[in-house]
Amino acid sequence: MKxxxxKNIDTTKDFILPCKKGDLKPIQQFLPVKNPDFDGSFLTHHLIYGKEGNRIYLVxxxxxxxxxxxxNTFQKFAFETCTFWNAEIQVLGDHLNDAAILKTVIGLEMSQYTIGAFKSTKKDTKKVTISFSSKENIQKVLEEGKFTGEAINKIKGLVDAPPNIKTPEYLGDWAKKSSKEATYTCTVLKHKxxxxxxxxxxxxxxxxxxxxxVVIINEYKAKDTDKIDIAFVGKGITFDSGGLSIKxxxxxxxxxxxxxxxxxxxGVIELxxxxxxxxxxVGIVASAENAVDANSYRPGDVINSYSGKTIEIIDTDAEGRLVLAxxxxxxxxxxxxxxxxxxATLTGSVVRTFGYAAAGMxxxxxxMANTMSAVGFKVHERVWQLPMFEDYEKDLQSDVxxxxxxxxxxxxxxxxxxxxLEFFTEKxxxxxxxxxxxxSFGGSQYAQMKSATGFGIQLITNFIKEKATK
Incomplete structure (x- = not known):
């Protein structure tokens, strides 16, 4: 979408009127009827027609x-109605602040995600220009919303991709291509x-x-110094059979x-x-496929690590923490x-603790905890802190x-x-x-099976923005 x-809405053409629950006052002058039978409840939309036969959508x-x-409300609205849109549609943004406009654009862009990328017949994507009215200059907000929505869709595409396509080297190639498009440095370390x-x-x-x-190292440096403000490490297990401790x-x-x-x-580095x-x-992705073969590592093995510390393998299905280490x-x-x-999508335990409502922090x-928590509530990608008591350390002690x-x-x-993981952080x-x-992955109204959610892009990007402004 573009x-x-x-500056102003053309009321003879199609347009969208966002409104809060029980408050039609900001949009009243654009309504062709006094009572449109719509109360502005979240995740709802309603279609009426203007005097020129144009469509007026209440969201x-x-x-x-x-x-x-x-x-979420704009993703649902656009997903269900964009088939009927013309080449251009307008949005009344005069009564919305920058944060609301940003979220609106993100949702509209998210509605364009197509999960059936590997089907033999694909849906045609309609090219639509969406024009936002505002008395303020909101061009940068629109641009950020588009980039953010695109990043969410891109990582959803990665997570939903089949494992025979999405190998560790595929992730490396994706990062290389991204680095050229977005102008950052990418290095992919292969086996040797x-x-x-x-x-x-x-x-x-x-x-x-x-x-x-492979291990992927993405570097984005905007400041005239070699000092790295934040490093991110991502678990990149492209398929997890559980290894010999098979699932x-x-x-x-x-x-x-x-x-x-x-x-x-x-996705965050690109955005x-x-x-x-x-x-x-810096973004570091440690990527491998945890498969079953005669060469597979075994329960009972002792392996080395980049840190030089040795690890006794009790369960080969606890592999994500190894690559993260x-x-x-x-x-x-x-x-x-x-x-x-x-x-990392690290444990079933965190799902049993929080369900699908929050990530474990x-x-x-x-x-850090306070900042991340506040950001999470602000963008509705919530995190909740769990304890790191010394009492838990004895359960990781090994004799060998x-x-x-x-x-x-x-x-x-x-x-x-x-x-x-803390054992490898050098305090x-x-x-x-x-x-x-x-x-990261669950049920939704946009797919028959479980699929990627795009969680994390807004959370981490806004955490970075907090640190970039100070």
Whole structure:
């Protein structure tokens, strides 16, 4: 879609009137009838016709509590009605603030996501220009909304892609292409370089697959300094069979989504580069396929890691924390960032804790926790802090290695995984782990099966904006 700014609505053509619940006053002058039988409830829309036979769409913004998720109402509205739109449609934006306009554009752009990318017959996408009326100059807001919506759609496309297509090397190629389009630096380390540099945990996880592992390093630097403000590390398991500790077959096809954390990291770096934010960031994706083969690593093995610390393998299905351990160690040793954040679809435990409403947040840095929590509520990508007590450390003690990768108990799974990662942070004072397993992939009205949600793009980008403005 294309977005442009106009001063006034042409009432003889099609247009959209957003309104809050119970408050039609800002749009009343544009209504051809006094009572349109519409109250502005969230996620609702209503069609009436103007005097010229033009379409007038009323879109409900709901109440104040719905302000953080306006994009959802516009995604639903556009998804259900855009088939009937002409080449141009207008939106009354005079009564909306910049935040609401931004969310509106994000939602309209999100409605363009097509999950059937691999079907033999594809739907034609209609090219529509959406013109927003406003007395203020909102061109930059429109641009940011478009870029954000596009980034969300792109990472959804990655997460929903089938694992025979979306190999670790495919992610590397995606990042290379993205870096050229958005102007940032991308380096893809393949097997020889991984072995030479000591990414032993990444290599171990990928040993059972015909698709070799990679580590992707994306660098965006807007400031005239080599100092890295934030480094992000994403879990990029392109398919997770569980390895020799094999998963049950039920829902195993959904394990193509186990690179949701990597997708966020890839999408955020591209988006920040397009927005030209004044910050230096690095995105590291440690990617492998956890498959079953004669070469697969085994329960009982002791493997090395990039940090030099040894790991006893208790469960090969606890593989995401292994590749993250190498990614975290690399980020610290190579870039020494001020802030370090890893994202991963790491545990079923966090889903059992929060369901599909929030991500698990783990950190000892309360300033980071407060900022991330506030941002999460602001953009409706919520996180909730869980404890990191020393009491949990004893469950990771190993007799034969420096640490073991799983406690073997049906309790404290998400915390146990976070404590494992903490072991590789060298006590970094500003480290955070986000377990997004429950919010990255799930059911929706836009697909018959579970699919990607796009969670994380708005959360992390707004966290970056908080740090870029200070």
């Amino acid at each position: 977005y442009k700014h106009i 409900g913004l709901g109440e104040e509590k719905n302000a953080s998720q306006i994009e 370089k991984l072995k030479k540099q000591g990414f032993d945990a990444v290599i171990a996880v990928g040993k059972g697959s015909v698709h070799p592992p 049950p077959s039920t829902n195993l096809h959904y394990m193509k989504s186990d690179m949701g954390g990597a997708a966020v990291v890839l 920040v580069a397009k927005l030209k934010l004044n910050i230096n960031i 190498d990614g975290i160690s690399y980020a610290i040793k190579k870039f020494n960032p001020e802030y370090l954040i890893d994202l 783990f950190t000892e840095n309360q300033e 290695a420096d640490i073991k990768n799983f406690n073997g108990k049906p309790i404290e799974g998400a915390i146990n995984a976070a404590k494992f 970094h004072p500003k480290w955070m782990h986000l377990d997004i397993a429950g919010v």
